[in-house]
Amino acid sequence: MWELLGIWIQVFLTLAIFSFLYRDNPFYKFAEHLFVGVATGYWVVLQIRNVLIPNLFQPLFGEFSDPWLVIPLFLGLVLFMRLSDKYSYMSRWGMAAVVGIFSGLAIFGFGGGDLIIQIRSNVMPFIDTEAVQAFTQKAGVITFLNILSNPIFIIGVICVLFYFFFSTEHTGALGVVSKIGIYLLMISFGASYGNTVMARISLFIDRAQFGIVNWIPTVIIGILMIIAFVVLAITGKVDPKKQF
Amino acid sequence: MARRSIPTAIAFFFGAMMVVNYFVPWGWFSDRANQVQEWGLIVVAFAYILGALNVMRVHGHKIQRKEEDWRFSIVTIITMVVMLSFGLMPEHWAIGGMERGSPFLWMFDNMYVPMMATMYSLLAFFIASAAFRAFKVRSLEATLLAVTAVIVMIGAVPLGGILLPGSMELRTWIMETLQNVGKRGIMIGVALGAISTSLKIILGIERPYGRD
Numbered sequence: 001m002w003e004l005l006g007i008w009i010q011v012f013l014t015l016a017i018f019s020f021l022y023r024d025n026p027f028y029k030f031a032e033h034l035f036v037g038v039a040t041g042y043w044v045v046l047q048i049r050n051v052l053i054p055n056l057f058q059p060l061f062g063e064f065s066d067p068w069l070v071i072p073l074f075l076g077l078v079l080f081m082r083l084s085d086k087y088s089y090m091s092r093w094g095m096a097a098v099v100g101i102f103s104g105l106a107i108f109g110f111g112g113g114d115l116i117i118q119i120r121s122n123v124m125p126f127i128d129t130e131a132v133q134a135f136t137q138k139a140g141v142i143t144f145l146n147i148l149s150n151p152i153f154i155i156g157v158i159c160v161l162f163y164f165f166f167s168t169e170h171t172g173a174l175g176v177v178s179k180i181g182i183y184l185l186m187i188s189f190g191a192s193y194g195n196t197v198m199a200r201i202s203l204f205i206d207r208a209q210f211g212i213v214n215w216i217p218t219v220i221i222g223i224l225m226i227i228a229f230v231v232l233a234i235t236g237k238v239d240p241k242k243q244f
Numbered sequence: 245m246a247r248r249s250i251p252t253a254i255a256f257f258f259g260a261m262m263v264v265n266y267f268v269p270w271g272w273f274s275d276r277a278n279q280v281q282e283w284g285l286i287v288v289a290f291a292y293i294l295g296a297l298n299v300m301r302v303h304g305h306k307i308q309r310k311e312e313d314w315r316f317s318i319v320t321i322i323t324m325v326v327m328l329s330f331g332l333m334p335e336h337w338a339i340g341g342m343e344r345g346s347p348f349l350w351m352f353d354n355m356y357v358p359m360m361a362t363m364y365s366l367l368a369f370f371i372a373s374a375a376f377r378a379f380k381v382r383s384l385e386a387t388l389l390a391v392t393a394v395i396v397m398i399g400a401v402p403l404g405g406i407l408l409p410g411s412m413e414l415r416t417w418i419m420e421t422l423q424n425v426g427k428r429g430i431m432i433g434v435a436l437g438a439i440s441t442s443l444k445i446i447l448g449i450e451r452p453y454g455r456d
Binding site for chain 2: 002005006007010013018020021030033034035036037039042044046048051052056069071072073075080083093094096098100102103105107110114118121122141145148156157159161163182183184185186187191192193195200204206207210
């Protein structure tokens, strides 16, 4: 019974969100507001159950094992001063603690995790002997491109970094280096874009497949929504000329 | 003066503690620093609650003033309260807890998950229409972006391999080499920026937590 109801709700909400492709309408607005409510409730419950209860309330008020926890309790509670006009400045204490802690962690997180690793990965032989060997065994476009990979990495990353280097004017030979940097960035953005589109389309196929598998609720709710759209257009609640 | 210096001092104290802990991971101090990291997560959890209260306040005002679409704000508040109530009820109650079969998880599975997936899939259409507008700009940069995107998209589907033989291998090469060149440059830049910004925050030169 609950499973069946769940399927009908899922179909309704999926169609309600897709109806935005037609134009902004009450079904979409309903789904949008429902999503905000459910998402907010979900994340708050998750934080309370997974962070606050085991790491703060349990040890501080249940087991009395760590009195130092009054400090994060205080810093957390002062955040709510943001709701007061007079004492809103106190909320900065909690925010400053969070920003300070994560800034300190970010220095070595980005330094060790990104900066050093990326620079180290780019220190490579200009000619990849394995790629050359593979090309001699089986000559082709891809095996040839693989030989070019290392030079492209070594020269390309320098060009890209130079594009972000503003202490010197990008003219003459330096302008060419910077231009190559832009081209490589554009290719990179294009690849990321194409990949993102394909990921989104995969999600769309998943939702469409869900609608096809559960075709009875999809057809019924779809027809009811179309009727509702016609009624709303006639009564003037939805302006058919207004585009999203 | 104190209003300005207290947050700066707090940020400096906690930030410096994390930095010192990295260089001097000495037993007692290291334990305290790890504890402080947990404190950060606790304060963030309170920020989530503050966020929820703010959502409630904004939508409450909308309902009170009967602003445009105020009826939908009722939906937001009701679902949030219902979700919070189910989620925070003790496990031993019939409708409480977060286990499989609980109303909280039922709402999550049947409302949050499908809506999230649909919202993201909806973006495919908007990205496509945005790309159509962007690719109209006829320059070499835009052409490179468009051509790469098309090859990556074609190479991701089996039909692409039939229409354009070798597109799958070409896609793999683009993703592994050309995409990573740009990505690597950006990552190095972002890391340098993040490190310098973090240092500025710890030293009080920059105060993103607010200033008077």
